[in-house]
Amino acid sequence: MTATITPSTADAQSDGRDGRKTGRPNGGAPRRRPKVTAGGMASSVFLWLYAAISIAPLLLMVSNSLRTTQDMATKPLGLPLPPDFTSYQKAWITASFDTYFFNSIFVTVASVLLSTVVSLLAAYAFARTKSKLFTALEGLFLSGLMLPVYLAILPLFFLLDAAGMISNLWGLILVYGALGIPFSTFVLSSFFRQLPIELDEAARLDGAGPFQTFWRVHLPLVKPAIATVVVFRFVPVWNDFFYPLILIRDQDSYTLPVGITRFFGEYQTDWATLFAGLTLATIPLVVLFLLATKQIVSGLTAGMSK
């Protein structure tokens, strides 16, 4: 409700400001100097209010992970003073979060590496060939962006079972590697297409073969796209719950999300440990996000550059 009202008041506000600005001969003055006005205040309140709604649950998760369960039961809204770290110790060691954590790291890193390498090769070929066969293959890969491929879990289960790869992290890595291909080739091929063909011709004149041209000439030029793809595939693989829930039967091979499910069944009343577990599963993502905001934003808006 407030959302629909606030923009229009803010709009009217900037309206007046813009009018004055265009009326002035444009000097080097800053274009939008923040000025305290009713509309500005309202929009500011809305932005901060929603920031609080957005972030409060996550802050509460971290804060409660530093309190004891007893403390939470008596004061649901207390602060972690002094902070208590025993819940982390318990989650990490007693509840096997160390195993889940390292399994998740291994699976995520290996599968992102796999999908990025094969997608780089394929994307280069899509950008540098022109025949119906390759157009069709590219279309096939792209269709994976829209298809609910997780519904094919039963045959996948039987396939991995026949290969003796149920509960095997490598099985999961291969599956995630394949799942990363549609998005990765989509982003990478559009980058390769922007590179001028003259680069290839120059490299060929210098005697470079196709692979050398790819490796020495193109790869260094698409680094930003590689960063986007790597960061952007990291998130869904790290977070995925569905595939390991079905493909991993052995507790020692659980990744974090499946581990958390088990853990919620076992420690139902131990709130401090539950919050600590949730925080542990979230920390790597927050770190990644703060380090690579740019890549995440460009990955999320990848479809728009088309």
Added chain:
Amino acid sequence: MSATPALTAPRRRGNTGIALSRRAGMVFVLPALILFAVFIAYPLFTALSYSFFGWTGILRGDFVGIENYVTLFTKLPYSEDIPNAFVHNILLFFGAMVFQNTVGLGLASLLHRLSRFKRFFQTMYTLPYLVSPLVIGYLWSLMLSPLFGPVNAVLRGIGLGELAQPWLGNPQTAIWVVVLVTAWQWIGFPVLLYGAALGGIPEEIDEAASLDGASAWQRFRSITLPMLVPAIGTVSVLTFIGAMEAFPIPYALGGSQGNPAGATDVLSLLFYRTAFESGSSNAIGTSSAIATLLFIFIFGISMLITMLLRRAERKLF
């Protein structure tokens, strides 16, 4: 054939050149193609075929035509579970769409005007979107816990104690919790995408219109909104796919049974339950039929939305 234009044209268009022979190209594509074929294409086609057979455990029986599909709509519990779960998926879609296109669009257009703190707000709004939906689901289940949950504590604290209730225990409120938590988690995406789209609108158009005396609403209606159609389209398609595939958040909030009393059941949970928890001897046949229907529905409607949007864009520009 493809080489002829390149030979006759004096200068090729930059990025349509051919640098790789077919054979070399094939070598480059092969690793991805094998991976895609084995772990995506093959399982997909096989899954579709499973639904046309009768199964005894993991042994495939005779070809039964559409019998598994008939079962879904005529036999209990499926004939009740499917419409129930389907309605919840649709609620998720509309709930998220309304939230994203009011609050999300509002936040994006306010941020667009902002020069300071822009990155900060973007980060705040996007963080929940990156956190695992399973973690988000469990986190909210703890927050909404009837006795010690902080949400009820806040309500009691500000004198609205009578509103405090077992949010996830009551079938009437449970599904709305799922809808709101999902919409809350997803909002970061439209904020960023609409932000990028707003950034792509040349300021001159807006300024020219305002010089011509167009009101703020008129400018939003006739300039901003049409320019946002492609972004709104992307958001709609992805929200639709996401709402139909919803699994971790309902699982964390209501378990695989969609508790309480199926109030938070969705189609993916129903599929999972049928395939892995039902104990029925024809579990594979029935669950594959559910998967196939869901598959066709998701793909068909996404294509439809995309087509309608293309048409709308053509009309607008």
